[in-house]
Amino acid sequence: MLHEFRVTVGPASFRLSSSWAKPIAQMRALYAGYPAADIPDFNVRLEPVSPLRRFIRPSAAIDGDYMLPDAAPLPARQGLLGLEMGMNLQMALGWRRQMILHASAVERDGRALIMTGESGSGKSTLSAMLGQIAGAQGWRFMGDEFALIDPESGDAVPYPRLISLKNEAIAAMQAASPGGHFGPLMRATPKGDIRHLAPPPDAIARMDERARPALLLFPSFGRDAAIRDVPPSEAFMRLTQASTNYVALGEAGFRALTRFVREVPVRAIDYRSGDEAMELVEQLWSALP
Amino acid sequence: MNGAAKNGMMLVTALRDPASVARLDADGWACLIAIARAELLIGTLAHRLAGQPAPERVCAILDDARINAQYQRRSALWEAKCAKRALSTYDGRMVLMKGTAYVAADLRAGIGRSIGDLDIMVAEDDLKDAEQLLLTIGGWEWVKEDAYDDAYYRTHMHELPPMIHKERDRMIDVHHTILPKTAGPTPDAAAMLDSAIVTDNGLHIFAPADMAIHCAAHLIADGELDGGLRNLWDFHCLYSESSAADTRFAAQLLTRADHHQLRSAVQRACRLANYLYGDRSARITITDRLFIRRLTARDYLGRGSRKFTRLAFYIRSHLLRMPPVMLARHLWTKWRKGS
Numbered sequence A: 001m002l003h004e005f006r007v008t009v010g011p012a013s014f015r016l017s018s019s020w021a022k023p024i025a026q027m028r029a030l031y032a033g034y035p036a037a038d039i040p041d042f043n044v045r046l047e048p049v050s051p052l053r054r055f056i057r058p059s060a061a062i063d064g065d066y067m068l069p070d071a072a073p074l075p076a077r078q079g080l081l082g083l084e085m086g087m088n089l090q091m092a093l094g095w096r097r098q099m100i101l102h103a104s105a106v107e108r109d110g111r112a113l114i115m116t117g118e119s120g121s122g123k124s125t126l127s128a129m130l131g132q133i134a135g136a137q138g139w140r141f142m143g144d145e146f147a148l149i150d151p152e153s154g155d156a157v158p159y160p161r162l163i164s165l166k167n168e169a170i171a172a173m174q175a176a177s178p179g180g181h182f183g184p185l186m187r188a189t190p191k192g193d194i195r196h197l198a199p200p201p202d203a204i205a206r207m208d209e210r211a212r213p214a215l216l217l218f219p220s221f222g223r224d225a226a227i228r229d230v231p232p233s234e235a236f237m238r239l240t241q242a243s244t245n246y247v248a249l250g251e252a253g254f255r256a257l258t259r260f261v262r263e264v265p266v267r268a269i270d271y272r273s274g275d276e277a278m279e280l281v282e283q284l285w286s287a288l289p
Numbered sequence B: 001m002n003g004a005a006k007n008g009m010m011l012v013t014a015l016r017d018p019a020s021v022a023r024l025d026a027d028g029w030a031c032l033i034a035i036a037r038a039e040l041l042i043g044t045l046a047h048r049l050a051g052q053p054a055p056e057r058v059c060a061i062l063d064d065a066r067i068n069a070q071y072q073r074r075s076a077l078w079e080a081k082c083a084k085r086a087l088s089t090y091d092g093r094m095v096l097m098k099g100t101a102y103v104a105a106d107l108r109a110g111i112g113r114s115i116g117d118l119d120i121m122v123a124e125d126d127l128k129d130a131e132q133l134l135l136t137i138g139g140w141e142w143v144k145e146d147a148y149d150d151a152y153y154r155t156h157m158h159e160l161p162p163m164i165h166k167e168r169d170r171m172i173d174v175h176h177t178i179l180p181k182t183a184g185p186t187p188d189a190a191a192m193l194d195s196a197i198v199t200d201n202g203l204h205i206f207a208p209a210d211m212a213i214h215c216a217a218h219l220i221a222d223g224e225l226d227g228g229l230r231n232l233w234d235f236h237c238l239y240s241e242s243s244a245a246d247t248r249f250a251a252q253l254l255t256r257a258d259h260h261q262l263r264s265a266v267q268r269a270c271r272l273a274n275y276l277y278g279d280r281s282a283r284i285t286i287t288d289r290l291f292i293r294r295l296t297a298r299d300y301l302g303r304g305s306r307k308f309t310r311l312a313f314y315i316r317s318h319l320l321r322m323p324p325v326m327l328a329r330h331l332w333t334k335w336r337k338g339s
Helices: A021-030 A076-094 A123-132 A168-176 A201-205 A232-242 A251-263 A274-286 B008-016 B018-023 B026-038 B042-048 B056-086 B098-104 B124-138 B147-156 B189-194 B208-220 B228-245 B249-259 B263-277 B286-295 B307-321 B324-337
Strands: A003-009 A012-018 A042-048 A059-064 A099-108 A111-116 A140-143 A146-149 A163-166 A186-189 A192-197 A212-221 A226-229 A266-271 B118-121 B140-142 B163-165 B171-175
Touching (some): A012 A021, A012 A076, A042 A076, A076 A192, A111 A123, A111 A146, A111 A232, A123 A140, A212 A274, B008 B042, B008 B228, B018 B026, B026 B056, B042 B056, B098 B118, B098 B208, B098 B228, B124 B140, B124 B171, B189 B208, B208 B249, B208 B263, B249 B263, B263 B286, B286 B307
Parallel strands (some): A212 A266
Antiparallel strands (some): A003 A012, A099 A111, A099 A140, A163 A192, A186 A192, A226 A266, B140 B163
16 A cells, blocks of 8 residues: 655656655645645655565655666655655656756746855755745745756746755754744764755745746855856757756757856856855846846 | 556557557556656657647657657667778678667658667688678777676677677667577578668668568567567568558568478468557467467566566467577576676
């Protein structure tokens, strides 16, 4: 018997099934307020790797419509993480409606700030901070993992899934957003310590509202504050690497990406703290035409 | 389709009769899509259902599937061209097999088809040459180096161990015949290479009868019927397209199948394809029904169901591949190595 939860995140809908009740209950709580889904775009499943491992040292295999071969199982108590990883994988491998960039995004006045970079660059935390704290200043959180670029219009489509906080970012966000709706703290997962945070209510209520990309940032954590221009050619190459479906989209992907780097100014920023980064963002944003 | 059994038969019905999807409710659609993905037939289904009314989200899912099938077609042909270029100094024939051949020849079986590895065939005597060219000039490398597996493939199998491209991460299977050497039937691989034809883009593919026979052999006389619904759809398309082009095709197919010692496999494929995807005029046997039970063994989430039937076909696949004593020795070696 499988426990089930269906949820719609931005344009994508999921049916999550699990042999264990707990991960589904946790998802249900964290995704409270999101629309349900009658026909799912994707299925994600958590099932014991063998019948015994349902009860003894419970171990969950992550499965779904689209899978990588040899995906490692997780302890069942990290099932919530498994479901989230499964959802990301479905998007990365199966979604073709928009171009997917590994990037976070926030919106203000109908215009989107998109941030991309290696894992550890701080793009996810920055989007969460801007969306949670600076909410009063008009930033709306659009997503911390995938920025979806519509190939027809060039617009950014929100994908406000749960914010996935890692290691030091957990304490930082707990301090910054004491009233936030946090999931369970999962220690020593394959990705380090993980804790999920539900996006702010306006991010969920407005998850169908698209925005025009206005600035692309490559943030980089750990050096003295600095701003550098990035030429469109370099941005293009880095974005082909940051996209999960650029190649699969063929000509449509090429058109979408070339237009993106032609229309959107690109900067790289260095920073040592969240406050510093947000200052740089405000400075760049106010200088936009 | 309220109340209809949610298993692989839903996918079969939708492929055979696209208009039947008008009866699906939301859960029926969800089930059909999950099963089609599991059977790697979502792109095929998307093309079959083009123009049928469907809920908005289903249309978007099917659009995605068509985009993805186009991508797979493009990359399959690209891989074929890369292999052909690597083998440019080889004077024998490199014949494309399975999905890549279908798209290279623009056959109905290739429409929307998912294509993973590149499958090619060369003469057995030339394996060494082809292998060297692919490794040195082409940029492929062995997936894993294992002395037992390597020797096993070379002594008993119909193909080399798989190679993967260093940069493109795509696999190539180099065959010299269409069934393991240890299997019962011994197809005439040399005749297949001799009769191969050239497509408009200069690539070799099997002649129509050989292509259908390879498809039937792969489906019925080899393997445990994983992905069987897709292989059977291939056979259905190959058979009906060739029959429509040439009324003598059915008879030629059987004569040729006799030559390759594959008459019963081809006949079974004909009956199953007709029963599942065609006009259902064929009379099927009790064993055919077991095959159908295995082919449609999927649940509402697209998971494999009917464990006992699956196990039976799994055992059968090993018995088809090799005699029991050899099988025991093989499984013993594999078990000791823990793989």
